[in-house]
Amino acid sequence: MSLWRRSLQGLSPLEARIDLQMLQDGWRTSPSSLLGQFLALVALLWIVRDWPLPSWQWLWPSLMLLTLWTAVVRAVRHFRRFGITQSGYSHWRLALLGWHALQSLGWGMLAMALLDVASLEWRLTLVAAVIVYGYTLMLVTVHDWGAAFLGSIPLVLLAAFKLLWAQSPSATYLALVMLLSMTTCQVVSLSISRRLREGLLLRHENADLVLQLREEIDKVTQAKARAEQADQQKSEFFASASHDLRQPLHVLALLSNALRTWVEPQQGRPLLDKMQTALSSLSGMFDKMFDLARLDAQRLDYQPQAQALDAMWHRLDSEFSVLCADKGLRWSLEPTREWVLTDTHVLERILRNLLNNAVRYTEHGEVRLRARARGPWVMCQVWDTGLGIQPQHRHRIFEDYFQASNEGRLSSEGLGLGLAVVRRLSMLGPTPIKVLSRPGRGSVFSVRVPRLVPVASVPTPTPAPAPRPASPPGPTRSPMAPTAPMATAPTPPPGSAQTSQGVVVLVDDDPDVLEGTALVLKQHGWQVAAATTPDSAMDALVTLQAEGQMPEGDMPCALISDHRLGLDINGLDALRQLRYEFGEHLPAYLVTGELSGTLSAQAHHDRVVVLPKPIDVPDLLERLARIRHDLQHDEHLSH
Incomplete structure (x- = not known):
């Protein structure tokens, strides 16, 4: 669906039907976000009620949003009652784009007012909230890139303008992070929107062919093959897009975890916790969608064994x-x-x-x-x-x-x-x-x-289950997530000095992921030799030794590598190369968005732990802490 298309004139009947269906889907799914936005607005106004901000600066954008949402609710009731005809396409299309544009504008004006008086900690939280809003809008309007674009760009531009106007290094950095993140979001959204439209086009074409050629067996068979091919292409696309869609979520999870040490505990932490909960929910939705895609694309093999x-x-x-x-x-x-x-x-x-x-x-x-x-x-x-x-x-x-x-x-x-x-x-x-x-x-x-039945097995009575002490509440895991124990590592206060836990070698070809992962590890006391290739990582380790941050002759404590490196080698090859240099028994972790059985088997054979994207930061920190504890225990025994 084109961003500027306001009518169905000039389109073939099939393309007109698809665009009309996608417009109906937009009015059917987009209003589901209104309740969440209303609750977010109420919570935000409650938090800023004591801020040194004139009432009119937040009151009129809030009234604008409430008025807009009221109009949208009335329009949705009319849509559900009468639907959308081809003659009414222009009116409903402009209404949908105008709704998202005005909604984004209202949030943007409210963000400008709050950023003007917000502290650094609150600026970080507000920027993170803008990024989460953009990614959530992308998911809700994934079939309509025009709505996704107009629904996020005004907010991002107004917030970025306000940050750049502050003319401080920290505000400029936040503006650049927000702009880059939302640019990535829009590129991914455009790609998905185009593929979905192509898939709908192929599906409708195949359906028309089946209706036209029902009496001819050979042509019906051909139409069925094309339908299956279209569905297979859709499944292949979603299965292949798993890594690309997980990557921005992975970066966002790292950055939100890094923000935790800088956000004020009483007011900022609850918002950050809600943001991370929303990210976990979004990640779970992607997991389910890609599980279906991998199964439909026949990328999972059934390998029975005792x-x-x-x-x-x-x-x-x-x-x-x-x-x-x-x-x-x-x-x-x-x-x-x-x-x-x-x-x-x-x-x-x-x-x-x-x-x-x-x-x-x-x-x-x-x-x-x-x-x-x-x-x-x-x-x-x-x-x-x-x-x-x-x-x-x-x-x-x-x-x-x-x-x-x-x-x-x-x-x-x-x-x-x-x-x-x-x-x-x-x-x-x-x-x-x-x-x-x-x-x-x-x-x-x-x-x-x-x-x-095991050979020569002797039947034995099943023991009654032992009484279990009450388990403390724990975090909810995704159905496809690993079952390793999870714990939140202690978070150091900003600016506090820490004794170095050891050195971790990190390899990733994505600069944002590399920087975010290194930042989180350094916040928890680890020295990081980070680079985009294994050879550069070894050079970074030599640099640490030359700068006195790592005793000469010492070995790193662990290796972490992304699977897709954009090189002639993948992550497993990179870990093998690093182990050859630093020791075959060095703990190694492979970060990937491809949870295939073949990759898991290869990693298990190489004694490599697979960490799915978006990465569970507390789990990674706990694993590294256990490695450090084991090393200290071995050193104590050696003495």
């Missing part, structure tokens, strides 16, 4: 006992000694998605995981005492984006892709899913896997 369920049970127990305790639910896990023939990664991802669904839709009562032997099969079952599923919805719960209990399409309830991922994963192998549910009483999802 597995004992008790190890998987232990991993799921350590994660969901915390999630249930955080929500006030009882967590029940029945130990098992069964062996099955399955792909461990596929089965664990199915169960993790089912358990996340059970926790999300259970407000009171219990979530239970158990396994039961049934002849040649083992039934892995997830029970809950949640809302249950209405009979008329039971056949639709595995469809993409279907949510029976989220008619308002609240973003906090996810995208409705969890069970769609489960359905696709179950089709990879002999793992059919069975559902039993009673509305108001709860549901049980059963996954059937082939059972194995």
Whole structure:
């Protein structure tokens, strides 16, 4: 959809139909953000009520936004009642673009007023909020680049102008970071919008061909092949775009974590925590979308092998006992000694998605995981005492984006892709899913896997589960996230001196990621030899030794490398080269947005830990802290 197109004149009937459909999608999905923006405006005005700011400077932009939102709500009611015809395209198109432009202008004027009196800490928070607004708008209006452009550019330009007008180095730096970040966002948004339109065009073309050539078998077969090719191209695009879309999220996660030491604890930290929660939610949405894309593009292989369920049970127990305790639910896990023939990664991802669904839709009562032997099969079952599923919805719960209990399409309830991922994963192998549910009483999802009986095994009674102490609340993990323990590393106050923890070698071809990761590590006491290539990283390490920041002859404590380096080698090759120089047993971490089974297997063979993008900063710091503790322990024993 062109940014300046105001009518459907001059377009083919198919292109006109697609543009009309995309305009209808814009009016159908964009209003879902109004409630969140209203709450954000109320919270912001509550925070700045005591700031030395004349009331009129924040009052009239706020009134402008409220008036605009009221008009939009009325327009949406009219749209839902009557829809949009081709003759009304121009009016509704201009209304949509004008809405987003005026909304961005209102926020921009409010940002200018606040930046004029804000401290450095609040400027950092407001800039981060502008960036989050731009990325969230990109996700909501991903099908319409014109709305995404007009909805963010006025805000960014006004805020950047105000920062540049301050004529201070820190304000200028913040303005440049904001402009670069939003430029990246707009480039990605334009690429996705074009690909989505091309995909819709191919899909409608194929549908027309099928209708026209229904009586000719050979032509119907050809049309079906083209439809499958179009769908495959769409899936291939999303699967390939995983790295490019995760990269700005990865940078934003690093920068938001680096801001934590500079934000005032009582007022700024809650906003920063909310921003990081929004980033986690956005990352989870991308994970689900790309899981579907990888499955549709057949990039996941089913590799069954003999597995004992008790190890998987232990991993799921350590994660969901915390999630249930955080929500006030009882967590029940029945130990098992069964062996099955399955792909461990596929089965664990199915169960993790089912358990996340059970926790999300259970407000009171219990979530239970158990396994039961049934002849040649083992039934892995997830029970809950949640809302249950209405009979008329039971056949639709595995469809993409279907949510029976989220008619308002609240973003906090996810995208409705969890069970769609489960359905696709179950089709990879002999793992059919069975559902039993009673509305108001709860549901049980059963996954059937082939059972194995170990040779010369002696049946032993299953011990009763030991009583568990109450688990403290913990952070919610994404269904596809690793199950390593997570803890927040201690945060040093700004400007405080720290004893060097050691040296970490960092390799990444993206300057923003390289700078952000190095900044976070340095804030927590690590010396960083950062470069875009392994050879340059070794030179940076020599520079540290020459400057006296690292004793000559010492070795680095850990290696970190991005997977896609834009070189003739990838991240695993870079880590092998660095290990050859510094020691084969040196801990190594590979940061990547490609969570394929082949890459995981290669990393496991090389004893490399894979960290998915966007990176979990507290988890990385905890891993490095454990490495430092082990080194100190070894030094103590040697003395």
